[in-house]
Amino acid sequence: MDMGLSAAEQRELEGRLQKRQMKDFMGLFSNLVDHCFVSCVDDFTSKSLSTRETGCIQRCVQKQMAQSQRLSERFAEHNTAMSQQAQQPR
Amino acid sequence: MDMGLSAAEQRELEGRLQKRQMKDFMGLFSNLVDHCFVSCVDDFTSKSLSTRETGCIQRCVQKQMAQSQRLSERFAEHNTAMSQQAQQPR
Amino acid sequence: MDMGLSAAEQRELEGRLQKRQMKDFMGLFSNLVDHCFVSCVDDFTSKSLSTRETGCIQRCVQKQMAQSQRLSERFAEHNTAMSQQAQQPR
């Protein structure tokens, strides 16, 4: 990204973006835990996860990540289309 | 609002409040999109909105805005009543 | 907490933590209001709370606080166990 920033400002920007990515990642992680917990854990006769629950969690995480990945691609395509449209002279 | 601020501070405050309003507006917009999408879109045999879905979105937005407006009025009345009560000597 | 802070920095930290606690408290309060409202209030033939609704709100708040308290204890135990595990040489 060239926005006419000095080297120091560029470093400042990178640091902030890293923090943002970390935050976003933590948010995705929390959503994943909550969703998979609510979807998979239903047996409270024991305090450790059953084999069935563990398997469900595994499939849930795998599927959610595939889904997030797929929607990221659609989102990126959409953003590209939008920015091309914005640059086109009419 | 007279809070004994200097002209520069007053400008600072206005700038911040404008950012806040923008944020609030974006939040309301997102909630509206999500709510109307979930309520109205249910047909995934096509990638473009059907006439029925588009009509539903329209009515949903209209109704949600009327509702938000009405509740804003009740909220404002409540706040006025509260601040009058707070000023009354008992 | 000894982190090698100066007295001024210590005060700065305490001020910030107080603000954070206030925020957390407000968040818990809002969640409690929303949850108990949704769970207990269902009669909109009147604009004042019925005796039944008021009783339900009372029990809801009491139970939610007991629950929050119990889960806080489990959470604290978990954190203690985690930090002990992290310090153990393997």
Added chain:
Amino acid sequence: MSFLGFGRPQPSSAEKIAAVEQEMKLMAEMHNRLTRVCAKKCVPNDYREGDLNKGESVCLDRCAAKFFDVHLKVSELMQQEAQSRGGGGGGGFGMGG
């Protein structure tokens, strides 16, 4: 700086600005919660009509009144609870530990 202050120092301008901002944020959050909760209670989400009908409008007004009452009620109950546990600010409801 607060030689005329009564008891505690006057807030600085930065603090006043922060307080107004915070107030606006709380108001916006409460408005959001009110809208979410009362929409769920009063307005069906099939959207066959674009206008609020009479019944829905009255329901929203009553829902708002009850929501403010519940707010008050819950804050009273939490104060009682805090006091009955032997005073101190909100003890037992915080993060525990």
Added chain:
Amino acid sequence: MSFLGFGRPQPSSAEKIAAVEQEMKLMAEMHNRLTRVCAKKCVPNDYREGDLNKGESVCLDRCAAKFFDVHLKVSELMQQEAQSRGGGGGGGFGMGG
């Protein structure tokens, strides 16, 4: 500072940095909402399979396309609404009062 500026002052570097940050935040939030909403519509949460099947994948693609359309549609409707109420920024949808 903006003696070559056209109409309005050039944004400072701090403003540019804040704008990029804000943009990233909005993108992340929209991605979260898209994922939440389309998961609900297209993927059953019993998790008997760990892979997205063909039907689910196609549903997600269409769901995303419709979600972007609804975004556009809602922003158009809100602009119309704002104008029909006699101009001004978003009047009537804000905090009221």
Added chain:
Amino acid sequence: MSFLGFGRPQPSSAEKIAAVEQEMKLMAEMHNRLTRVCAKKCVPNDYREGDLNKGESVCLDRCAAKFFDVHLKVSELMQQEAQSRGGGGGGGFGMGG
């Protein structure tokens, strides 16, 4: 500034303060999520009683234990996933594009 530092510079006081703040925020958020999720699983919301009964209390304890386990499990799975995709931090799960 860190002429006695081992490998990387010592965090400044401002950084230490920010880290403690951030830690508290994460803890509060996790407590909120734990409470929301386990309330849903263990406590019916008809509120005919104001006290947690024995069954509900035991359910909450087990729910908390399982929630912490799922946390651990999910973070392991995400690390495996990131590695199996050819290393690098969290690749493929981020904002994509």
